[in-house]
Amino acid sequence: MSIWFFIIPFTLAAALPGPAQGALIAQVLTRGGRSTLTFILGMVAGNSLWLVAAISGLSALALRFEAAFVIVKWLGGAYLLFIAWKLWTSAPDGIQAQAGGKRGLLAGMLLTLGNPKAVVFFGAVLPQAFDLTALSVSQIAVIVALGLAIDLGVQVAYLMVAARARAFIRSPRQMRAVNRSAAGLMAGSAALIAMRS
Template sequence: MSLYGLLIFAAVYFLAVASPGPGVAAIVARSLARGTRGAPAFIAGFLVGDLIWFAFAATGLAALAQTAYPVFVAFKYAGAAYLLYLAYRLWTAPPQPVDESAATDGDGRPLQLFFGSLALTLANPKTMIFFLALLPTLIQLESLTVAGFVEVALVICVVLPLVLGTYAFAAAKARRLFSSVRAIRNLNRGSGIAMASAAVAVATR
């Protein structure tokens, strides 16, 4: 794959990842309420989900993915249910500073976070549209070599963690501006509402 084509893909993919959607809402809401603890596992689920969608598109399995619609419906509702669970945890979380909250974070188990964000990514309409509809206009998938496949996968592995990691870091830093108990409680509840809104967006699309 040419360097120019790879840069074009990287730029478009960067914009797609950075644009608002359920995934961005989830990572920002959780980081506002919990800080960066658990963020690597949470972001890893999004990354693996994008790589799975890319593999479907690049290997000609997009049609198979579309015929397996009931499976993706199940993922959609699983992802929405997980977001609602996180929303409930954020709404009911005690108003603690970031460090204390991280120490008692009951929904911060890495595997739980990983599989939750993976289910969300596999069910995210924005991700499906990018890889099944937009990607073929950027890359000639029928002539993509193994080397080209690896190059694109590497771009995904760099861009997505960079973008979502920046969101998580910025949100965690913003949380530190809230020092009073009341402000932190309102922040937690606001984050819970944002998470619940993301769940509704996933479930209704």
């Protein structure tokens, strides 16, 4: 096993900003870091499911059910548009009362599960790092735990940067501007999700 052939590409892929990170930043700016944690947990859980599918050799099977992923992708995009509309039309402090909770967890999972490119990525990277036919249960557990730790660490770093930016927002006028900017970011993330095949 060459664990670095997994760690380096996965860390780089997780760190590249995409629609999920745009949605994460928008939520931190409008709702705060604490209420965004469930969204991050949903993102990480979705990626972990893709990682387990790739390790188990289910990549080809998962990609055969492309229609299911298209539905999940559109549900994730629709949810982001709903949040964007709520942000745009809310009073400056109104959206903050709605913490992430189960909705945040579901939204994060929908975003990552609706992206079958994740399983393609794992399907391409994992065989370069490991002999997938010879992995023991404990080795699989280590790979999944490592993937969880990397993904969670990267997303928490995004959260911390966005939370520091949020600290400068003080007045209702600034909050309204942030809500509208976040709405645009959410709508843009939904558009990016819709354009991805």
